[in-house]
Amino acid sequence: MKPRCRVNGCANVRAGHSLLCSKHRSRKRRHGHEEQRTISKGDLKPFIEKVQARIAKQPDAKLWSVLDQRWDIVTTNWRAELPKTIVRYVRAGMKELVRLADTASGRDVAVTVIAMYLLQEYDPRLFKDETGFRTQLVRRVRTLSSTSFSHWSGASDGRERRAMKELEPRTTEYLSGLLVELFGAAGVRVAQVENREEEEQRKERLAYYEALGEVK
Numbered sequence: 001m002k003p004r005c006r007v008n009g010c011a012n013v014r015a016g017h018s019l020l021c022s023k024h025r026s027r028k029r030r031h032g033h034e035e036q037r038t039i040s041k042g043d044l045k046p047f048i049e050k051v052q053a054r055i056a057k058q059p060d061a062k063l064w065s066v067l068d069q070r071w072d073i074v075t076t077n078w079r080a081e082l083p084k085t086i087v088r089y090v091r092a093g094m095k096e097l098v099r100l101a102d103t104a105s106g107r108d109v110a111v112t113v114i115a116m117y118l119l120q121e122y123d124p125r126l127f128k129d130e131t132g133f134r135t136q137l138v139r140r141v142r143t144l145s146s147t148s149f150s151h152w153s154g155a156s157d158g159r160e161r162r163a164m165k166e167l168e169p170r171t172t173e174y175l176s177g178l179l180v181e182l183f184g185a186a187g188v189r190v191a192q193v194e195n196r197e198e199e200e201q202r203k204e205r206l207a208y209y210e211a212l213g214e215v216k
């Protein structure tokens with residue numbers, strides 16, 4: 001009998017020399033882990049809104065313009081000339097960043113990255129491991145640009161379909177490293193501040209209920 005896929009509950013046979021079936025092997029390739037679920041636009045939306053509210057609350061904080069500048073410096077330099085490298089996936093990752101900059105704003109990319117950090121803080125179990133997180137981070141950022149998709153029509157219902165153009169896993173990993181280097185510290189910081197505020201609100205509510213209880 002052929003050995004089964006190593007994913008719990010999956011009855012498919014392994015593909016080639018992989019420990020996974022072909023379905024889970026391609027999921028690992030596209031999503032960073034064989035059991036990583038896709039983080040949808042809807043999953044991230046409340047956290048995008050939190051980041052936008054944070055910016056609106058303190059619009060003059062230097063951090064926001066620093067994030068814009070960090071994006072502009074890298075993408076402008078690389079658009080003029082890509083750093084010399086013979087490593088194929090590094091070059092592919094750099095080109096992908098420049099391509100993103102042609103169609104998406106640095107601010108939107110920064111907000112998306114920070115929102116992913118908030119989501120991870122809020123529900124760490126959504127991510128199977130660091131590669132799962134980083135792969136979903138890259139997917140959410142690439143969704144900002146319509147050029148990340150191939151479009152086709154001709155489905156039986158006549159509606160247009162789109163699918164995200166695949167990147168090699170190593171290119172995704174490199175690109176996620178760039179995004180984390182650009183905006184990761186901001187993500188960590190905003191997540192801390194959000195946490196602190198939620199804790200303060202919780203204490204304030206608790207004090208209120210205690211005070212209510214004191215009145216006889």
Ligand SMILES: [Zn+2]
Nearest residue numbers: 005010021024
């Ligand atoms: Zn499987």
